[in-house]
Amino acid sequence: MVYIGIDLGGTKIAAGITDGREKIIAQASAPTDAQRPYQEVVRDMAACSLKALEKAGIRLDDVGAIGVGIPGIAENVNGTVIFCTNLGWHNVPLREELRRHIDKPVFIDNDATVAGLAESIAGVSQGASSSVFLTLGTGVGGGIIINGKPWTGAHGVASELGHLTLEVDGIPCTCGKDGCLERYCSATALIRMAREAVSLHPDSLVLIRADGRPENIDGRVVIDCAKEGDPAAMKVFDRYTKYLALACNNVVSFLDPEVIVLGGGISNAGSFLLDAVREKLPRYLMFRTMPYSRLELAVLGNSAGMIGAALLGKMMVEENVL
Numbered sequence: 632m633v634y635i636g637i638d639l640g641g642t643k644i645a646a647g648i649t650d651g652r653e654k655i656i657a658q659a660s661a662p663t664d665a666q667r668p669y670q671e672v673v674r675d676m677a678a679c680s681l682k683a684l685e686k687a688g689i690r691l692d693d694v695g696a697i698g699v700g701i702p703g704i705a706e707n708v709n710g711t712v713i714f715c716t717n718l719g720w721h722n723v724p725l726r727e728e729l730r731r732h733i734d735k736p737v738f739i740d741n742d743a744t745v746a747g748l749a750e751s752i753a754g755v756s757q758g759a760s761s762s763v764f765l766t767l768g769t770g771v772g773g774g775i776i777i778n779g780k781p782w783t784g785a786h787g788v789a790s791e792l793g794h795l796t797l798e799v800d801g802i803p804c805t806c807g808k809d810g811c812l813e814r815y816c817s818a819t820a821l822i823r824m825a826r827e828a829v830s831l832h833p834d835s836l837v838l839i840r841a842d843g844r845p846e847n848i849d850g851r852v853v854i855d856c857a858k859e860g861d862p863a864a865m866k867v868f869d870r871y872t873k874y875l876a877l878a879c880n881n882v883v884s885f886l887d888p889e890v891i892v893l894g895g896g897i898s899n900a901g902s903f904l905l906d907a908v909r910e911k912l913p914r915y916l917m918f919r920t921m922p923y924s925r926l927e928l929a930v931l932g933n934s935a936g937m938i939g940a941a942l943l944g945k946m947m948v949e950e951n952v953l
Contacts, residue, residue, distance in 0.1 A: 632695040633687075635680045635735075636941030638742060639701050641665050641717035644672070646679035647937030648687045653753030655934055657687035665718045670728060672718070677732030697735050698944030699725065700742035700936045702772070704787050707738055707947070713787070716805065738947040742766075744781045744790050745939030746929070747774025750892050752942055754935065755927045759889040763882050764929070765792065767875075767897035770805075771813035775886065780946070793817070795881060797874065812881075815874040818850040818897050824870060825853045828863045836861035854900045872904065876911035883924050884917060894929030901928065 633656065638645040640663060647658040659682035661675045676699070684691060699705075703715030710726020726737040747756075747764025756762035756776070764774035773792025775782040783789045793813035794806050801810025802823075814820055826845045829838040836856045841847035856864035879891050898904065909926050916923055931938060 633689055633693055634695050634941040634944045635683070635697040635733075636745075636937040636939065636944065637676050637680060637697065637699045638745075638936030638940060639663070639672075639676065639699060639718075640742070640936075641702060644676050644679050645933075645937055646676065646683045647934070647941065648683045648689060649938060649941040653749070653931075653938055655937060656689070657683045658937065659683040659686065663718070669718070669720055669723045669725075673725065673728040674732060677729060680733060691733070691735075694733075694735050696944030696948045697729065697733065697737045698745065698940035698942065698947075699729070699737065699739045700745035700940040700943075701725075701739060702742050704741065704791070705739035706787050707740075710737055710739060712739065736944065736948055738944050740781060740783065740940075740943055741772065741774065741790055742936055743772025744774035744783060745943050746772075746894060746931070746935035747776050747790075747892065747939070748781055748942055749931050749935040749939030750894070750929055751776040751779065753938060754892075754931045755929060756890040756892050761886070761888040762890040762892060763792070763886060763888045763924075764892045764894060765816075765878070765882075766895035767817060767893060768895040769817060769819055771817045771878075772895075775888075781943070792878075792882070795878075797878065797881075812878050816871070816878050818895070820874070821850050821853055821867070821871050821897065822848055824867045825864070828867050832863040835863035837864050837867075850897055851899075854897075854903065858903055868907070872907040873911055876908050877915055879908065879912050879924070879926065880915035883912075888924050891924045891926050892929050893926065894935065898928050904928075 636647045645660045647655040659679045702717045704713045712723040712725045743766045762776045766772040771793030773790045794811045797812045798810035802814040804811035829835045857868035
């Protein structure tokens with residue numbers, strides 16, 4: 632039996648076929664074109680899945696379930712996407728629509744949650760009794776895994792860690808609130824801080840690397856310049872990792888997981904990022920003489936969403952959820 636895992640993003644649909652564990656046998660992708668009606672997006676999700684099956688030489692009869700990771704909130708009672716800002720989806724009947732094309736059990740969860748599930752079963756937090764996954768990308772996503780299962784709370788919103796309030800009356804967030812964690816810990820936040828810094832330090836290496844145009848600054852430029860010792864970039868990076876350490880402390884104080892995993896684009900900074908956050912985190916801990924969560928970098932990369940979605944489908948089928 633194989634399982635289909637679909638990673639639905641604002642720009643790309645990726646579908647992978649797994650053997651029920653961590654191995655992707657075949658995959659296919661297509662642009663999301665999120666401005667389209669949801670029916671067209673779901674049609675392409677199915678088309679990618681069927682194409683991946685064809686590449687793998689596997690029959691549809693051998694598929695046990697389909698799991699889908701979405702950048703938003705979903706529920707599996709009716710298989711509905713409740714809210715998905717990047718796609719403009721509200722109360723979309725995803726399971727019903729996808730089953731029009733592929734009549735298999737369909738299960739849905741947040742993309743960071745399924746990525747965290749993948750890391751907990753096949754990645755860096757494998758074997759941990761509890762873990763929290765933070766995706767550091769355009770926003771900040773969160774996945775909570777307890778005893779090998781995703782935890783999304785009584786109403787499905789427990790993993791929205793990017794929208795914890797980090798600063799009262801802080802920077803406005805796309806969610807409509809102010810001061811959300813993702814306004815300080817995302818790649819978007821790092822870029823914003825860097826653009827503010829170069830306006831005060833026009834001789835910064837960051838601006839030189841961006842050809843003198845602040846709009847060309849991205850996270851990689853900031854991190855590379857910080858590694859090279861540029862004072863403005865180092866100051867920005869230090870501020871950014873303080874916020875990230877504070878965010879990790881909030882996770883420790885509230886949940887005390889065995890492992891906190893950092894993923895997403897910013898995690899590509901590797902040990903440069905990890906060492907900085909590990910160094911700062913103890914400053915914010917309340918119980919400084921007690922053991923605390925181990926900080927690690929995600930290892931499954933862009934495959935985590937597909938692997939985790941497929942694992943979600945397998946898990947739900949085995950538990951006979953539908």
